[in-house]
Amino acid sequence: MRFDETSANSTNLTSMRAHWISELAHAMFSDLADAVADAVAGVERWPEFTSINSPETGLIMVHGRMGGLGDPFPLGESTVTRCTVQDDQGYMGLAYVLGDSLAHAEIAAKLDALLQHPEWQSSLWDRIIVPLMILRTDREAQTKQENQNSRVQFFTMETMRS
Numbered sequence: 001m002r003f004d005e006t007s008a009n010s011t012n013l014t015s016m017r018a019h020w021i022s023e024l025a026h027a028m029f030s031d032l033a034d035a036v037a038d039a040v041a042g043v044e045r046w047p048e049f050t051s052i053n054s055p056e057t058g059l060i061m062v063h064g065r066m067g068g069l070g071d072p073f074p075l076g077e078s079t080v081t082r083c084t085v086q087d088d089q090g091y092m093g094l095a096y097v098l099g100d101s102l103a104h105a106e107i108a109a110k111l112d113a114l115l116q117h118p119e120w121q122s123s124l125w126d127r128i129i130v131p132l133m134i135l136r137t138d139r140e141a142q143t144k145q146e147n148q149n150s151r152v153q154f155f156t157m158e159t160m161r162s
Contacts, residue, residue: 020111023133039127058082078098087110093115
């Protein structure tokens, strides 16, 4: 997926923002830290950030559905970390990440704010979000292949008839 500056209207920007927030939240912290280190190497000045809600960890109730389609039921609690920052130009960044990594939430919130800057959107998208997407899809494909290799096919009278 390529960031298209010509079609960055408010509706498209909202969907793009939802996409990059998701990628930042789902990224492994080590991958995110590496991508940020590579991206900030050529920038001489980043904006100053003010913490609106400093990173804090709490619990959320996770709901499930039987078979993916049934009525929701409480599955259990999960740890989540959230953070909200604002830069010196007024852009607010937010992040919610599963787990208790305060640094992950803070970096993701700062990147969310930076990705809203029109002058940095395209370069940060290409340098951070795209590599994170590639790493995630590669990791998901590897996991899918490992699961497929260990799949057991059970033969019953029903499956043998069809």
